Ligand SMILES: [Zn+2]
């Protein structure tokens with residue numbers, strides 16, 4: 187019976203994705219429209235575009251959060267330093283990004299032991315702190331969504347981390363809003379696609395994904411659809427006074443697609459809402475943490 191109702195819910199979400207998501211966000215108890223912009227530097231092509239992207243962000247006075255990989259910080263410290271110089275926030279994204287096509291294609295974060303996971307995070311922390319002179323407070327699970335489990339929280343607590351941004355909005359019972367997870371760690375969910383409510387609305391999904399049967403390729407590349415969908419999400423932030431966060435790949439931010447215009451849209455949105463980084467947002471949640479200790 188419950189399986190039947192789940193499939194009905196999924197069927198409804200698939201056939202009426204925007205309505206499904208609007209109903210979802212309408213239930214969120216939030217009174218402050220908030221947006222956090224984040225990027226995952228997963229591949230060498232992302233590293234090569236850090237400088238361009240950071241310039242575009244600086245022009246628009248936008249600070250963002252960047253999830254970085256330890257091994258690449260060690261290999262390309264100067265490229266990553268640009269982010270520190272421009273005042274962006276750094277998120278620990280493991281040492282080797284298990285399951286990365288470039289670094290560790292045969293490893294899966296969710297199949298590692300707790301000790302191996304801790305080692306991945308600690309090793310990345312050390313190199314970020316020595317090479318970039320920066321102490322991250324937040325962590326993002328590689329390929330979050332599928333590979334994310336609650337098992338990460340005790341490790342983060344152990345390492346004195348304060349937040350995680352590792353799950354999709356539609357996976358939460360907080361209707362996509364930040365919530366206090368286990369061990370006093372705050373979880374900042376990432377929003378999903380208005381047309382695919384159970385997939386992250388990232389630039390890979392929208393612009394890059396190569397076709398691989400039975401999955402189609404990039405889903406929102408045509409006719410500026412990526413930007414139109416982004417604008418729909420911003421409308422919901424204002425309409426329902428909710429928090430939303432997105433993550434993109436730096437390599438996709440070039441003048442050849444509509445990504446620079448999306449940065450313009452974010453710039454416009456910034457003046458109407460609480461635009462901030464995860465750490466800044468953390469401050470407004472700290473009193474919640476204190477009551478639990
Ligand atoms: Zn990643």
Ligand SMILES: [Zn+2]
Pocket residue numbers: 379380381382385391405406
């Ligand atoms: Zn989509």
